[in-house]
Amino acid sequence: MTFVPSGPLRLWTERTGDPSAPAVLLIAGSSAQGLTMPDALVARLVDRGAQVIRYDHRDTGRSSSVDYDRHPYGLTELAGDAVAVLDAYGVESAHIVGGSMGGMLAQWLGVHEPSRVRTLTLLSTSPMGHDPASGELPPSSLKHEGGPPGVESDVALFRAMNGGVRTFDEPATRAMLERCWARAADPSAAANHRRLIERMSPDLLVPLSKITAPTVVVHGDVDPIYALAHAEALVAAIPGARLEVVPGMGHVYLSPGVPELLADLVPLNAA
Template sequence: MENFYSVNGIEICAETYGDPADPAVLLIHGATASMLWWDSRLCTELAARGRFVIRYDQRDTGRSTSFPVGKPGYAMSSLAGDAVGLLDVLGIERAHVVAQSMSGGIALILGVDYPSRVASLTFVSTSTGDEGLPPPSVSYADTPDLGDPAAVEEYVVRSIEAEAAGHFDEAAARDLVRRDMARARNYEASLTNHFAMTFDGPRNGGFGDLTMPVLVMHGDADPLLPLPHGEAVRDAVPGARLVVLDGMGHGLSAPYWKSFVDEVAS
């Protein structure tokens, strides 16, 4: 069941799975994505492996607090602070943090600036952002009229398809987008504000300063952040381990859930 929590002066909507006495796993999805993008069946599978799973709407997604479109007034470090604040209100001292895509930057801040709160880090389909890494090969449709819900739905569905590298289930994608749009406080802000925030980083170091176990999971068919991005994360973190998912695109599609659960719950 979804619950609202007061965190850093805003409301965060979160949902948990499993026994709170089990080791906690905090799932943080990427830009524009609410908690729904961590499929409930995946969360259930992970909880069944003895993990207390937390998925949540970051600010400007889902049912959490929304900010003026194009003027979010916060930084990536604010999103990291929200993650810590959520752990606080849930009474969780340390969590295994799993971050997808853009939220790899949030995980980095957590690992460097809040190391006592992080049992391990898993970076999924993310990047160091270093110069010289290969550019995206994916192409997207033109941004639609954000006042036209049907056009917005089609745009997001087609974006999922473009990133899927052959693992695209149109019915599932359309269902996800419709549910996401229906529960969002402001879907235009969801599509806009994470790209308009300030992209700051850790105060106390970088990838090379991470001291907890680090796992990198990356698809070798990722058209948005090609595999060298995941390899760069592995190479930047002392002792990090890379798991390459054959044929996976940018999103963690259903055929790869078992591999994901096996790694995160190991």
């Protein structure tokens, strides 16, 4: 575990595996700590010969919290945090694996920092410049009423996001979420990520055709947040991208066997 700087902020990071091995950077989704990228995913990637780095976004986990009204930020700044993590570990280029919002940050890196990207694996995500209000792609179908903030509410949310087809591993999910809540410096700060859409900067609208890294788009066919059409739009926009549809997978990765399946889809030998 290491804290690394990103401007005035400190980001919690963790590296697993041989530091001389090819690097995989795992980028979690909106409001999510690095630990939501499952331990089993990390372990399988290490077994495949990679070093794996995961980290907490600003305003999540043990990373710095931000006064968003005074210092607003968007996807661009969060992508800059990812670059800061690579810099701190002396990693010139990495296999980038991003889930949901993390997949949008991965796209940003592919467009704007191509020299830092060996390959892209885009999990359960949507084109980074997509405006949900445009009606061009299907809206979320997630049905979840929420509840008081805490582990139980988050377990219910993860159950809903699981998609209802593959087995929901509630014990593993609960254990992971208990770890996340216990280590969160300011649990309320993660809500700032819901405001990112307010900052749709021009660099998010750059065509994804500029991505040159080998790209795999991985999507569950029962994802209640982003329907499969979002993945198909990504594949159509990124030259040479390959679509891998995971039957029965929703928007989270804790069903038995899913972390290992995702790890095996990361194209470590492509670059």
